[in-house]
Amino acid sequence: MNKLAFLILEGLKNVWRHKLTVFTSVTSVFLTLMIIGSLFITIDNSNSLIKYLRSKYKIEVFFKKEMGDKESKMILNEIRNISGVRNATYISSNDAIRIFKDQFEEDIHEMLGYNPLPSSAVVNIIDTGQEEFSVEPIIRSIKNISGIDTVKYQGRLIQRIERFYQKFLNAFIIVAGVIIVITIFIISSTIRLTIYARTEMIKTLKLIGATNLFIKTPFLLEGMFHGLFGALLATGTLIGLVHTGNLYINKIITFQINYQHTTTFWLIGISVVISLIGSYRAVSKII
Amino acid sequence: MISFKNVSYSHNRESGIYNADLQIDAEDFAFLIGPTGSGKTTIMRLIYMDLFPESGIVTVNGYHSNKIKRRKIPHLRRNIGMVFQDYHLLTDRTLFDNVALALHIVGIDSAELEDRVMDVLYEVGLDGKEDRKPNELSGGEQQRACLARALVKEPEIILADEPTGNLDPIAAFELIKLLEKINQEGTSIFMASHNYNLIKGRGHRIMEIHEGKLRNGL
Ligand SMILES: Nc1ncnc2c1ncn2[C@@H]1O[C@H](COP(=O)(O)OP(=O)(O)OP(=O)(O)O)[C@@H](O)[C@H]1O
Ligand SMILES: [Mg+2]
Numbered sequence: 001m002n003k004l005a006f007l008i009l010e011g012l013k014n015v016w017r018h019k020l021t022v023f024t025s026v027t028s029v030f031l032t033l034m035i036i037g038s039l040f041i042t043i044d045n046s047n048s049l050i051k052y053l054r055s056k057y058k059i060e061v062f063f064k065k066e067m068g069d070k071e072s073k074m075i076l077n078e079i080r081n082i083s084g085v086r087n088a089t090y091i092s093s094n095d096a097i098r099i100f101k102d103q104f105e106e107d108i109h110e111m112l113g114y115n116p117l118p119s120s121a122v123v124n125i126i127d128t129g130q131e132e133f134s135v136e137p138i139i140r141s142i143k144n145i146s147g148i149d150t151v152k153y154q155g156r157l158i159q160r161i162e163r164f165y166q167k168f169l170n171a172f173i174i175v176a177g178v179i180i181v182i183t184i185f186i187i188s189s190t191i192r193l194t195i196y197a198r199t200e201m202i203k204t205l206k207l208i209g210a211t212n213l214f215i216k217t218p219f220l221l222e223g224m225f226h227g228l229f230g231a232l233l234a235t236g237t238l239i240g241l242v243h244t245g246n247l248y249i250n251k252i253i254t255f256q257i258n259y260q261h262t263t264t265f266w267l268i269g270i271s272v273v274i275s276l277i278g279s280y281r282a283v284s285k286i287i
Numbered sequence: 288m289i290s291f292k293n294v295s296y297s298h299n300r301e302s303g304i305y306n307a308d309l310q311i312d313a314e315d316f317a318f319l320i321g322p323t324g325s326g327k328t329t330i331m332r333l334i335y336m337d338l339f340p341e342s343g344i345v346t347v348n349g350y351h352s353n354k355i356k357r358r359k360i361p362h363l364r365r366n367i368g369m370v371f372q373d374y375h376l377l378t379d380r381t382l383f384d385n386v387a388l389a390l391h392i393v394g395i396d397s398a399e400l401e402d403r404v405m406d407v408l409y410e411v412g413l414d415g416k417e418d419r420k421p422n423e424l425s426g427g428e429q430q431r432a433c434l435a436r437a438l439v440k441e442p443e444i445i446l447a448d449e450p451t452g453n454l455d456p457i458a459a460f461e462l463i464k465l466l467e468k469i470n471q472e473g474t475s476i477f478m479a480s481h482n483y484n485l486i487k488g489r490g491h492r493i494m495e496i497h498e499g500k501l502r503n504g505l
Pocket of ligand 1: 298299302303321322323324325326327328329330372449481
């Protein structure tokens, strides 16, 4: 009875040992691709998010008091010609009074007996075609135009977002690199175990004239299947997460996380490459 | 087809073969006899280049043991049908798959594959057992399975290492007759055995090995 218990335990251990290694390699591919996939989705969506922010971005230009409508409009044309400027809208000092009235329900002209507000312009910038978003050159060009008093802009915010985004991207790429290497090792040791489990078969195949390629291919494919399986699980999970995530986000704002289907192809491609490298490593070391 | 020129190989100080000369030509039928431990299997392994001589040269189908590249060895073995003393059947595959494997290695149309496997199983008397795993076959049946795997690829040479070891005298005699038939179709046969009675008086060349010394003609 003791012997039987021992043997059953041994058998279970064996099953568990193999299940566990396959499980480990599939899981590590899965996790790697979850990370890389999130990276792809983040890149796709933060580009559109930043584009959105840029399109909402505006620079306020205040003209010097002594500038009349005519001079102001000339300056406006100069601003419009600066590269990176999408359009500029002129707000005369009379318009400014009206806007003030709308917002504060006070007529400042009547209160003070004169109009203290300068004429101004709202400048919108181009939101596409730029990798690096930088308003500084535009601001500098505007400031160089004579007749302009002050320039107001909230450039810091977008720059901070973009700088954070860059750091985040770099960290993510490093993490992805490390985890890819780990996954390659895990797949390679999984395949090595399955090769060791079949040394008898390999020996026989060699004796009856199988080439190394013939012997190696099934093991390479085995590794590739682990990779593919992990990739399918990962893309399925990512698509599911984006879907449910959108359901929740849509309740709050009208932003949609966009899942591009090229991501699926990339993830499958990456998993195949990773798992082939892993199994190739194992195969070329042993067989 | 096969030639040994002054070949020596030793596993250790006491055992091995020494200064062996041997020649087997196309369509030959030759026996190698000798007692247990005399070096028969060692000679077979030298032929299919699982072992390489310490001195002298083994030549098989134009491949020389001192020059052959590692990646050419599979090509050498594909033209040799080997019946191993210890069978080397894959335990997790059916008889059919074991035999078919030899054809997969050579690379063959799957349309032709089934016919050839079934024909050869019939030839060795294992038809009807193609779905069994090796452990569901008797020792003698496993031996014949190994022969079937060697025959199926229609090799130029059959190397049979003790192919009758697990057969009763009648079955062993049947097997010799089968090999003779294959030989008449043009395949060279080189068979090792310690059962002299089985092979004597059949008009084939007999070589004897004793304590590592090979003697031609008996
Ligand atoms: N791998 C090995 N390592 C050490 N010695 C070996 C090895 N293989 C064979 N030998 C020794 O070499 C000698 C020849 O062995 P071999 O297998 O060629 O004998 P054989 O003639 O085929 O015997 P049998 O009839 O029992 O099959 C024996 O003494 C054996 O012990
Ligand atoms: Mg032997």
